[in-house]
Amino acid sequence: MSQGNPNKAIARxxxxxxxxxANKDSAYEILSEDFxxxxxxxxxxxxxxxxxxxxxNMLHSAFPDFYIDPQDMVASGDWVxxxxxxxxxxxxxxxxxxxxxxxxxxNYFQIDGMTWHTIKDGKITESIGHEDTLGLMMxxxxxxxxxxxxxxxxxxxxxxxxxxxQDIMSEGRLEVVEExxxxxFAFIIPTQPEPITGYExxxxxxxxxxNAFPDIQFTALRHMSEGNKVASRWQITGTHLGEFLGAxxxxxxxxxxxxxxxxxxxxxxxxxxxNENDFGLMQxxxxxxV
Numbered sequence: 001m002s003q004g005n006p007n008k009a010i011a012r013x014x015x016x017x018x019x020x021x022a023n024k025d026s027a028y029e030i031l032s033e034d035f036x037x038x039x040x041x042x043x044x045x046x047x048x049x050x051x052x053x054x055x056x057n058m059l060h061s062a063f064p065d066f067y068i069d070p071q072d073m074v075a076s077g078d079w080v081x082x083x084x085x086x087x088x089x090x091x092x093x094x095x096x097x098x099x100x101x102x103x104x105x106x107n108y109f110q111i112d113g114m115t116w117h118t119i120k121d122g123k124i125t126e127s128i129g130h131e132d133t134l135g136l137m138m139x140x141x142x143x144x145x146x147x148x149x150x151x152x153x154x155x156x157x158x159x160x161x162x163x164x165x166q167d168i169m170s171e172g173r174l175e176v177v178e179e180x181x182x183x184x185f186a187f188i189i190p191t192q193p194e195p196i197t198g199y200e201x202x203x204x205x206x207x208x209x210x211n212a213f214p215d216i217q218f219t220a221l222r223h224m225s226e227g228n229k230v231a232s233r234w235q236i237t238g239t240h241l242g243e244f245l246g247a248x249x250x251x252x253x254x255x256x257x258x259x260x261x262x263x264x265x266x267x268x269x270x271x272x273x274x275n276e277n278d279f280g281l282m283q284x285x286x287x288x289x290v
Contacts, residue, residue: 007119008073014117019068022056032123041097041136052127062095062104063088068113080117085110086131091141102142109139136150154225156263161230162231164262164269165218170208174203182268189274191245212290213238213254230262240285247285254284 010030017026027049037046046052057126059066068086075081087110094101113131116259117124138145152160160180167176177199187196187205196205210216223232240252256278262269284290 005075005080006122007078007080007117008075010119010122010124011073011075011082011115011117012070014127015068015070015082018052019056019059020066022053022060024053027053027056030122030124032120032125035123035125035127037127037129039131041099041131041133045158058096059088061093062090064092065089078118078120079121082115082117084113084115085122086113087111093172095140102140105141107140109136111135111139142175152228152264152267154230156267157225157228157230157262158223160264160267160269161223161232161260161262162220164272165220165232165234168206169209169218170216172206174206177203177206180269182265182270185269186271188271191278195252195277209244212240212242212244212249214241215239221255228264232260232262234258234260244285245287247280247282247287250286252284252286254268254281256281256284 009185013030014027018030020173031049031052033048035048035052038130042055046055066086066088070082070084072083073080075141087108089108090102090105092104094103111132112135113129115130116126116128118126134143135141163176163180167173168180173207181199181202183199185202185228189204190203216236219235219237221233221235223230225231234257236254236256236258238254240247240250240254242249255289256277258274261273263271279288
């Protein structure tokens with residue numbers, strides 16, 4: 001369903017106005033009197049707007065920088081399911097959980113979660129939450145986290161990123177794909193509706209890109225690395241000689257900039273998250289008026 005779905009709008013208000021802002025008026029407006037909230041980390045359900053506000057205020061007391069950011073929403077009928085990312089720093093009051101009250105640890109956490117809302121007549125009647133409770137407990141230091149042994153050095157990780165830009169993206173050497181990318185590799189970029197996953201799909205994307213810009217050149221302007229992550233700021237240049245994102249060949253020279261974040265495991269790249277000046281690129285291709 002479209003982003004204009006009224007139940008999605010109510011669910012967004014739940015996250016932004018109640019969870020993030022602890023807005024009392026919003027809670028009374030969009031939560032029903034018999035509202036029920038359940039979450040595995042809390043031993044008992046929370047009932048009604050007042051009961052839920054008690055939970056929200058406890059979270060903001062424990063984590064003064066608490067946030068929850070919805071990522072994806074799926075809506076049908078009376079239901080909305082939302083995938084979210086949330087986090088905060090435990091420097092305030094105790095956190096109420098199934099393991100009892102946890103006193104402030106000073107630790108920061110960030111976890112994934114999902115919420116299933118039931119919405120009737122413009123009011124949320126039920127909120128069922130599921131979250132990465134194990135990750136929360138490990139990040140807060142309540143449960144020992146497994147020791148992570150880095151298999152490659154930051155220098156080796158940056159070298160992998162450089163080979164990605166030079167050998168694959170600039171030179172189109174598709175044989176290098178299976179050498180430096182993991183079999184479950186995922187390429188995530190806003191201009192594609194879904195992640196591009198696996199060797200063959202990514203090779204197809206590289207060929208498509210190079211057909212659109214046969215002389216494309218990627219230049220890494222700067223790198224930084226931490227743990228198994230590498231962040232790279234890059235520049236591309238090329239000539240638009242083939243169809244790209246619906247734009248027929250123009251012969252225009254293009255220049256674009258972007259940032260990639262690489263995740264590396266077992267000596268291979270498992271994912272690349274990309275963001276670029278896609279609006280400016282489409283202007284250069286004549287799709288959007290300058």
